[in-house]
Amino acid sequence: MKVPVLSIDGEKKGEKEIHISFPKEDYNVGHIAYLIKRKQDAALRQGTHSTKTRGEVAGGGAKPYKQKGTGKARRGSNRTPLRVGGGVSFGPKPRDYTIGLNRRVVKLGYKLVTRAIESKICILEDSVGLPKSKQFLSFVKTSGGANVKKVLVVVSESPADDNIVLSSRNIVGVTCAYSTWIPIESYANSDLVVFSTTAFCDLEERFLK
Numbered sequence: 001m002k003v004p005v006l007s008i009d010g011e012k013k014g015e016k017e018i019h020i021s022f023p024k025e026d027y028n029v030g031h032i033a034y035l036i037k038r039k040q041d042a043a044l045r046q047g048t049h050s051t052k053t054r055g056e057v058a059g060g061g062a063k064p065y066k067q068k069g070t071g072k073a074r075r076g077s078n079r080t081p082l083r084v085g086g087g088v089s090f091g092p093k094p095r096d097y098t099i100g101l102n103r104r105v106v107k108l109g110y111k112l113v114t115r116a117i118e119s120k121i122c123i124l125e126d127s128v129g130l131p132k133s134k135q136f137l138s139f140v141k142t143s144g145g146a147n148v149k150k151v152l153v154v155v156s157e158s159p160a161d162d163n164i165v166l167s168s169r170n171i172v173g174v175t176c177a178y179s180t181w182i183p184i185e186s187y188a189n190s191d192l193v194v195f196s197t198t199a200f201c202d203l204e205e206r207f208l209k
Helices: 029-044 103-116 133-144 159-168 184-189 197-208
Strands: 002-006 012-017 121-124 151-155 174-178 192-196
Touching: 029 103, 029 184, 103 184, 103 197, 121 197, 133 159, 133 192, 151 159, 151 197, 159 174, 159 192, 159 197, 192 197
Parallel strands: 002 121, 121 192, 151 174, 151 192
Antiparallel strands: 002 012
């Protein structure tokens, strides 16, 4: 597999060759990608939602009114879930939504998707210069064609990639992601995937070997 290395002007500067090997060939790519997406979506959930039960709501210590003679139903507390201001029955509590997934499955998923979108991947060399959205938009049209609608830009957390983020983040249809967290859905469905040099090295080290 050969990935083109491009300048910010869209000129081809070279190619980076990588070798991706698989234990076998007959994989259900869609299902593996779904498992990774499910894991990633679950990890984004904070799980900080919380409601109070009747034992946690303030007040309710005294009996609201006497047991008999009022014509009302008997009531032992103002904080029962049946009354306004009371506790909540079976409400949500803080929890961890993390879903476990075998590391080998995650690596296999990114390998399969990378092979499937091989023709849509390119590497942008680091010498971007000043952040300019107009220049980056021109690069997208030159590299992917005029009909490109979804673009994924993958950068590393290195300060050297900051100008790539600043140049691309406010363009419609462009999604920015770090190499430590590449959304599998955007990775598989984008019309063009642009890696910085460092970010592609991270991808290769973490998933493609």
